[in-house]
Amino acid sequence: MPEWKETVRAPEEEAKGPVVQAQSKPKAFFKKFMQRRTAVAAAVFLLILLIITAVGPQLAPYDPAAPDYDNLLSGPSPAHVLGTDEYGRDVLSRLMAGSRLTLGVSLSSVIIGAAIGTVLGVLAGYYGGILETLVMRGSDVLFAFPDILLAIAIVAMIGPGIINVVIAVAVFTVPSFARIMRSATLSVKESLYVEVARSIGCKNGRILSRYIFPGTMQSMIVNFTMRVGTAILAAASLSFLGFGANVTEPDWGAMLSSGRNYIGVASHLVYFPGLLIFLTVLAFNLLGDGLRDTLDPKIK
Amino acid sequence: MSPLVQVKNVTKTFSAGKKLLGKKSVVHAVNRISFDMVQGETFSIVGESGCGKSTTARLVNHLLTPDSGEIWFDGKQISAMNENQMRPLRADMQMIFQDPNGSLNPRMRVEDLVAEPLLVHTGLSADERLRQARELLEIVGLSAKHARRYPHEFSGGQRQRIGIARALTVRPKLIIADEPVSSLDVSIQAQVLNLMQRLQAEFQLTYLFISHDLSVVEMISDRIAVMYLGCIAEIAPKAELYRNPRHPYTQALLSAVPVPDPAVKRERVLLQGDIPSAVHLPEGCLFHARCPLCTDICRRQVPEPQDLGGGHVVACHHI
Amino acid sequence: MPEELLLDVRRLRTEFSQGKKGSVVAVNDVSFQIHKGEILGLVGESGCGKSVTALSIMSLLKDTPGKITGGEVYLEGKNLLECSEEEMRKIRGENVSMIFQEAMSSLNPAMRVSAQLVEAILLHTDKTRREAEEHALKMLAQVGIPDPARVGRSYPHQLSGGMSQRVMIAMAMSCDPHLLIADEPTTALDVTIQAQILDLMRKIQREIHTGILLITHDLGVVAEMCSRVIVMYAGRIVEEAPVQMLFYEPMHPYTKGLIASVPKLGSGVTSLPSIPGSVPDLSMMPPGCKFAPRCRYAQDRCREEEPPLAELGGGRKCRCVLVQDKEATVQ
Numbered sequence: 001m002p003e004w005k006e007t008v009r010a011p012e013e014e015a016k017g018p019v020v021q022a023q024s025k026p027k028a029f030f031k032k033f034m035q036r037r038t039a040v041a042a043a044v045f046l047l048i049l050l051i052i053t054a055v056g057p058q059l060a061p062y063d064p065a066a067p068d069y070d071n072l073l074s075g076p077s078p079a080h081v082l083g084t085d086e087y088g089r090d091v092l093s094r095l096m097a098g099s100r101l102t103l104g105v106s107l108s109s110v111i112i113g114a115a116i117g118t119v120l121g122v123l124a125g126y127y128g129g130i131l132e133t134l135v136m137r138g139s140d141v142l143f144a145f146p147d148i149l150l151a152i153a154i155v156a157m158i159g160p161g162i163i164n165v166v167i168a169v170a171v172f173t174v175p176s177f178a179r180i181m182r183s184a185t186l187s188v189k190e191s192l193y194v195e196v197a198r199s200i201g202c203k204n205g206r207i208l209s210r211y212i213f214p215g216t217m218q219s220m221i222v223n224f225t226m227r228v229g230t231a232i233l234a235a236a237s238l239s240f241l242g243f244g245a246n247v248t249e250p251d252w253g254a255m256l257s258s259g260r261n262y263i264g265v266a267s268h269l270v271y272f273p274g275l276l277i278f279l280t281v282l283a284f285n286l287l288g289d290g291l292r293d294t295l296d297p298k299i300k
Numbered sequence: 301m302s303p304l305v306q307v308k309n310v311t312k313t314f315s316a317g318k319k320l321l322g323k324k325s326v327v328h329a330v331n332r333i334s335f336d337m338v339q340g341e342t343f344s345i346v347g348e349s350g351c352g353k354s355t356t357a358r359l360v361n362h363l364l365t366p367d368s369g370e371i372w373f374d375g376k377q378i379s380a381m382n383e384n385q386m387r388p389l390r391a392d393m394q395m396i397f398q399d400p401n402g403s404l405n406p407r408m409r410v411e412d413l414v415a416e417p418l419l420v421h422t423g424l425s426a427d428e429r430l431r432q433a434r435e436l437l438e439i440v441g442l443s444a445k446h447a448r449r450y451p452h453e454f455s456g457g458q459r460q461r462i463g464i465a466r467a468l469t470v471r472p473k474l475i476i477a478d479e480p481v482s483s484l485d486v487s488i489q490a491q492v493l494n495l496m497q498r499l500q501a502e503f504q505l506t507y508l509f510i511s512h513d514l515s516v517v518e519m520i521s522d523r524i525a526v527m528y529l530g531c532i533a534e535i536a537p538k539a540e541l542y543r544n545p546r547h548p549y550t551q552a553l554l555s556a557v558p559v560p561d562p563a564v565k566r567e568r569v570l571l572q573g574d575i576p577s578a579v580h581l582p583e584g585c586l587f588h589a590r591c592p593l594c595t596d597i598c599r600r601q602v603p604e605p606q607d608l609g610g611g612h613v614v615a616c617h618h619i
Numbered sequence: 620m621p622e623e624l625l626l627d628v629r630r631l632r633t634e635f636s637q638g639k640k641g642s643v644v645a646v647n648d649v650s651f652q653i654h655k656g657e658i659l660g661l662v663g664e665s666g667c668g669k670s671v672t673a674l675s676i677m678s679l680l681k682d683t684p685g686k687i688t689g690g691e692v693y694l695e696g697k698n699l700l701e702c703s704e705e706e707m708r709k710i711r712g713e714n715v716s717m718i719f720q721e722a723m724s725s726l727n728p729a730m731r732v733s734a735q736l737v738e739a740i741l742l743h744t745d746k747t748r749r750e751a752e753e754h755a756l757k758m759l760a761q762v763g764i765p766d767p768a769r770v771g772r773s774y775p776h777q778l779s780g781g782m783s784q785r786v787m788i789a790m791a792m793s794c795d796p797h798l799l800i801a802d803e804p805t806t807a808l809d810v811t812i813q814a815q816i817l818d819l820m821r822k823i824q825r826e827i828h829t830g831i832l833l834i835t836h837d838l839g840v841v842a843e844m845c846s847r848v849i850v851m852y853a854g855r856i857v858e859e860a861p862v863q864m865l866f867y868e869p870m871h872p873y874t875k876g877l878i879a880s881v882p883k884l885g886s887g888v889t890s891l892p893s894i895p896g897s898v899p900d901l902s903m904m905p906p907g908c909k910f911a912p913r914c915r916y917a918q919d920r921c922r923e924e925e926p927p928l929a930e931l932g933g934g935r936k937c938r939c940v941l942v943q944d945k946e947a948t949v950q
């Protein structure tokens with residue numbers, strides 16, 4: 001094949017040739033995510049909720065704290081769409097205002113818990129050894145308690161109050177992140193490109209920040225979304241039990257709690273906060289499912 | 301000239317998990333191997349899967365440390381170093397891996413990947429690092445225009461070029477290439493092999509080339525070591541090994557390679573049976589169970605390497 | 620070809636749907652024949668459609684997005700594409716069998732080897748269980764397994780790669796199929812084990828007179844095993860020729876490049892001619908000849924119109940206008 005011999009020295013121009021035209025990652029992700037209807041619906045619901053939380057008080061038809069003694073415990077009506085409570089306060093306005101406290105408490109507690117859990121989990125997975133044993137056994141101990149019971153126990157120890165509720169919920173969020181992030185770290189750590197990084201001479205800090213952590217982000221985002229739902233439920237439960245905010249503050253759990261006394265005469269006081277908590281938790285879980293399926297179909 | 305790499309009597313075992321009630325079982329990945337590499341040569345290790353060739357590559361690269369024996373690189377004994385002592389030396393010793401998909405961080409841009417060794421080993425500015433990375437991408441036959449893309453947008457052969465560019469940024473003396481073309485199609489394989497040869501001349505590289513493919517090894521090597529079950533069966537200069545293989549395993553291996561020429565009908569040394577497990581190594585010569593020449597002494601005694609002159613070393617009782 | 624015709628594939632076309640974006644053609648206008656006792660090689664690089672061709676013949680595309688959209692596949696005169704799933708199940712195993720690259724994962728990990736063999740035999744023959752068990756042992760011995768009774772009692776994960784490929788072959792051959800389709804049967808194996816398996820396949824072809832379609836990317840294996848070779852590129856057959864002709868006088872520029880770029884043991888070369896560029900993506904095929912963007916002889920007309928697969932006599936076919944022109948002037 002003499003004619004092919006000539007190409008030996010030919011510059012390998014074509015190697016530059018067309019690379020596969022792939023969509024940019026965020027774009028491809030968005031497209032895939034949009035195909036999951038329930039997750040999109042959940043995302044839309046949560047988005048509306050967040051907007052209301054942000055600008056809620058301005059949108060609310062009434063002052064959530066203003067009593068109206070002419071309208072005590074009245075059911076839904078054109079004037080008060082979701083009715084009024086025992087002081088004649090507008091339920092809709094209180095729910096809108098209450099989302100700040102409820103979401104604020106649950107989100108901040110999950111953020112704190114996720115941060116601590118992620119750091120512990122990643123370090124445990126990467127370095128192994130005694131650190132791993134300590135973190136994992138500690139998680140096991142915390143896992144042995146049912147979530148709510150653990151939170152109640154913590155609040156009982158450190159006393160009621162919003163900050164303490166945040167701490168309690170954060171504490172029981174830590175082990176779930178520690179576990180998930182550890183296993184995600186273990187799988188990324190085994191990947192060839194981490195070995196390559198080590199062979200290049202990267203230090204542990206760089207490997208952790210540029211290789212391991214980005215590789216575990218997906219698991220973290222998914223778990224985060226799921227845990228927010230649990231945290232809302234826990235925060236609401238604690239408020240319901242009277243450990244949380246001052247009862248006069250609008251808060252979903254507290255509203256549910258005080259509405260319980262009038263369940264016979266004014267059941268809407270229980271229904272609407274309960275329904276809202278249910279929908280919000282459900283939406284976070286559905287969003288979490290959708291994100292998990294889109295980001296990483298392997299972790300079912 | 302003093303050798304660039306010296307491997308002296310190196311052994312590496314892995315634990316293979318505990319058996320219930322039994323003692324720990326151990327995989328003997330590499331058993332008492334020794335070889336030298338001089339500057340500028342391509343030294344290849346061939347063998348079948350599980351023969352310990354990849355473990356050897358990782359030992360030389362200090363990704364693994366030997367159980368016993370010494371590894372010297374550029375006049376320093378690296379086998380006794382810890383990772384912090386080793387790190388500066390890594391600038392002189394880079395590695396290319398088999399799987400170009402798995403060896404690149406999917407979340408980093410190609411230019412950042414290629415520039416990373418410079419970040420780790422030099423004090424160059426970010427601009428200068430990127431400039432050099434782009435220059436190297438051009439040298440390995442990729443376009444600097446694509447430097448801002450992610451690895452998944454490239455084909456297998458292109459990704460292997462990225463891996464090569466990355467290894468070259470710090471101008472290493474030694475490149476350890478672990479099956480660099482095994483996962484590529486033949487037409488792409490030839491491109492990458494040619495590239496590696498061009499770069500060797502251009503950058504005065506020394507290659508430690510690991511492969512299972514005897515035809516590829518013949519093309520690229522100066523000297524070759526044949527490994528079997530963690531031991532070196534034979535070391536010889538290329539021409540000598542292919543013309544005059546002395547170890548029965550080398551002979552069998554060479555005769556088993558299908559040649560792309562329908563007229564070649566060769567006498568084949570067909571080996572019986574499978575490679576024994578590296579957990580329970582056979583007594584005596586590790587090859588004796590499959591060896592056509594096996595006699596009593598082979599079953600009892602491990603053959604010592606014998607120097608036949610001209611750099612031809614064979615570990616067999618029957619020469 | 621004095622031997623009787625076994626498999627006749629006519630203008631096979633298989634498409635893979637890609638969701639809403641439409642579909643790509645993985646196998647396009649593929650026609651070939653296999654005669655009894657012949658080993659036909661099907662070579663090409665990854666993604667050229669060689670495995671999809673095999674799966675299409677076996678009607679094994681059910682669980683994939685792939686769909687056969689044209690052509691006929693006649694096995695001993697019977698059109699397989701018109702068979703029901705029921706009939707195909709009978710035909711697979713009895714008339715045609717297939718072995719895969721990953722023998723280990725093609726075996727049921729939860730069943731002993733002999734039980735799987737017996738099951739396959741009972742399914743396709745009217746042997747009694749005892750006869751089937753005897754036959755299973757006989758088959759294991761025939762494929763060169765030492766101590767077949769012991770191997771029969773083991774589970775697939777206890778076998779080595781070479782051993783499980785032997786078991787797969789025993790299973791494939793247990794009902795004496797007339798055609799064996801081997802999809803990269805030795806790619807996952809080491810060379811010394813590969814040599815054993817190739818030897819076994821040659822024995823089957825010689826002694827039982829089975830027709831074999833050997834799919835591989837390894838030109839060395841082709842040269843050693845096959846009497847005729849088909850070269851595929853981008854879902855199309857680009858060249859077909861008897862093995863000697865293909866290796867000594869390759870005609871299609873792709874075949875030439877492919878053969879030239881394989882390092883040849885003992886040749887002493889230190890550099891290889893290579894084909895520049897890489898295989899086009901199936902969804903972004905160039906118009907005209909699919910090899911034109913990488914072909915150093917390509918002319919404008921190559922880029923405009925796809926050449927047909929032309930008969931050149933002597934059992935040769937080639938899909939290249941330049942070769943066809945040259946042949947015409949010679950005549």
